[in-house]
Amino acid sequence: MSREDHKYYFEVLELSPDATLSEIEYAYHHLKRLYSTDSIAIAPLAEEFSGKGKKKILEQIEEAYTRLKILLKNEQSIPPQKKSSVSKDDLKSEKDDSILFSGPGLRRVREKLAIGLYEISLSTKIRLELLENIEHERFELLPQEVYLKQHLRNYASYLSLVPKKVVDDYIERYRAWKSRDEDNTY
Amino acid sequence: MERVNRDKEGKIWAIGGGKGGTGKSFITSSIGTYLAGKGNKVVLIDVDIGGANLHTILGIKRPRKSLTDFFETKLPLYQLTVKTGIEDMYLITGDIHSLSSDNIKFFQKLRLFRHIMKLNTQYALIDLGSGSHTNTIDTFLIADKMIAVVEPEILSIENMYHFIKNALFRKVKVSLRAHGFREIVDHMWMSRKRYKIKNLKDLIDSLKGFSYIGDILAEELSDFTIYLILNKVRTGQDILVGSSIKSIFMKYLGIECQFVGYIEHDDSVWRSMRRRQPFMLNYASSPCTKEIETSTENLIKGNEIKLPRV
Numbered sequence: 001m002s003r004e005d006h007k008y009y010f011e012v013l014e015l016s017p018d019a020t021l022s023e024i025e026y027a028y029h030h031l032k033r034l035y036s037t038d039s040i041a042i043a044p045l046a047e048e049f050s051g052k053g054k055k056k057i058l059e060q061i062e063e064a065y066t067r068l069k070i071l072l073k074n075e076q077s078i079p080p081q082k083k084s085s086v087s088k089d090d091l092k093s094e095k096d097d098s099i100l101f102s103g104p105g106l107r108r109v110r111e112k113l114a115i116g117l118y119e120i121s122l123s124t125k126i127r128l129e130l131l132e133n134i135e136h137e138r139f140e141l142l143p144q145e146v147y148l149k150q151h152l153r154n155y156a157s158y159l160s161l162v163p164k165k166v167v168d169d170y171i172e173r174y175r176a177w178k179s180r181d182e183d184n185t186y
Numbered sequence: 187m188e189r190v191n192r193d194k195e196g197k198i199w200a201i202g203g204g205k206g207g208t209g210k211s212f213i214t215s216s217i218g219t220y221l222a223g224k225g226n227k228v229v230l231i232d233v234d235i236g237g238a239n240l241h242t243i244l245g246i247k248r249p250r251k252s253l254t255d256f257f258e259t260k261l262p263l264y265q266l267t268v269k270t271g272i273e274d275m276y277l278i279t280g281d282i283h284s285l286s287s288d289n290i291k292f293f294q295k296l297r298l299f300r301h302i303m304k305l306n307t308q309y310a311l312i313d314l315g316s317g318s319h320t321n322t323i324d325t326f327l328i329a330d331k332m333i334a335v336v337e338p339e340i341l342s343i344e345n346m347y348h349f350i351k352n353a354l355f356r357k358v359k360v361s362l363r364a365h366g367f368r369e370i371v372d373h374m375w376m377s378r379k380r381y382k383i384k385n386l387k388d389l390i391d392s393l394k395g396f397s398y399i400g401d402i403l404a405e406e407l408s409d410f411t412i413y414l415i416l417n418k419v420r421t422g423q424d425i426l427v428g429s430s431i432k433s434i435f436m437k438y439l440g441i442e443c444q445f446v447g448y449i450e451h452d453d454s455v456w457r458s459m460r461r462r463q464p465f466m467l468n469y470a471s472s473p474c475t476k477e478i479e480t481s482t483e484n485l486i487k488g489n490e491i492k493l494p495r496v
Contacts, residue, residue: 014433034430041430044344045438050384057437125422 204349447481
């Protein structure tokens with residue numbers, strides 16, 4: 001099992017055969033999102049290409065991702081990264097619709113994915129303190145609801161969670177706190 | 187279009203992309219300015235027939251001689267070049283009063299291509315007009331580098347796909363015609379239901395199935411690469427549209443695509459145009475200037491843009 005044998009899978013993910021695990025993860029998430037949503041890049045071709053074609057591409061992407069992850073896991077020279085040791089089943093319980101995305105809940109998901117707050121902060125441009133405040137539910141330090149929603153959406157999509165569900169859950173808790181807070185003031 | 191043998195070392199880059207107003211002329215002039223600044227001789231050719239405006243972007247008067255003179259007289263192309271105010275960079279303007287692009291005869295077009303290829307210059311940058319007219323597409327196809335400018339916006343993307351698909355279709359047709367297969371492409375496309383062909387990729391895949399034709403196509407399409415420049419980018423998410431388009435080109439259309447760069451939306455571009463100043467020289471510190479330099483370097487070296495993780 002060498003990278004040479006897996007050339008096709010690297011091609012499916014549009015990577016060169018020397019790609020790192022994080023490049024593979026990134027390419028996988030990008031492509032998966034691209035071909036499972038109706039982005040502006042794909043919409044103009046929707047009429048020509050059936051849902052079947054899309055489905056096939058998605059299957060190829062999934063297969064390539066699974067194969068490459070196994071390949072990289074088996075590569076001795078590269079120390080296994082935490083992220084690869086999380087299997088989909090581990091996350092399933094967290095991604096399940098039944099879970100409530102409170103601050104600590106979000107934090108748990110993030111830690112399971114072995115993603116640091118700093119990493120999220122860098123790519124979402126959300127301040128580190130703000131992310132901490134979100135996770136610790138320091139509601140009094142959070143920005144206005146509209147801004148908060150946007151931050152939550154970015155945070156959620158970085159963790160590949162369903163943004164709407166995260167926003168709904170979190171905002172519900174935020175509003176509950178707010179009404180309590182207002183009650184106390186008067 | 188038949189490729190004419192080139193006796194010069196110069197490179198031809200064509201900048202197209204379908205929709206008007208995406209910044210083709212701005213990018214052409216800016217890339218030219220950068221190349222000239224590096225000591226290359228550069229000739230900009232504005233073939234936007236009827237809508238030539240490169241001279242305005244460069245802040246110079248409309249040249250008295252244009253491609254009209256080239257088509258109507260025996261004047262060689264190089265005699266139409268005028269100075270642009272930027273050292274080593276020249277302009278040939280396409281402002282045509284009496285001719286609409288439909289009226290350009292086939293042999294006139296071939297003559298223009300021959301002359302472009304013989305220009306004594308290191309770089310010939312062709313600024314194409316909008317639309318997917320055959321003349322525009324043929325001009326695009328003679329280039330060594332086919333550059334598509336697109337905005338991260340649905341209309342622009344739609345037109346660009348249309349333009350590139352037309353270019354690919356034309357390329358396939360012309361390549362096969364040159365080898366004596368005159369009718370096959372049209373025939374297969376007309377009876378596509380029978381061959382279960384739904385789109386251009388299916389068509390090309392079926393054609394590749396014929397042994398001899400397949401070899402011709404593999405050879406002729408081997409250098410069919412689209413170099414993508416994303417213009418008027420506003421957010422990090424916008425930049426991802428470039429990677430998405432590249433992916434769709436490869437997976438849906440079977441076209442090689444290199445995403446060479448993106449250029450931010452910047453009001454100073456608009457300001458400099460209003461003041462009729464050449465942008466690159468007056469706004470050296472604008473992020474756009476840097477991004478154009480990066481994109482051009484990537485074009486020269488055949489690299490892709492290194493993307494920030496968004």
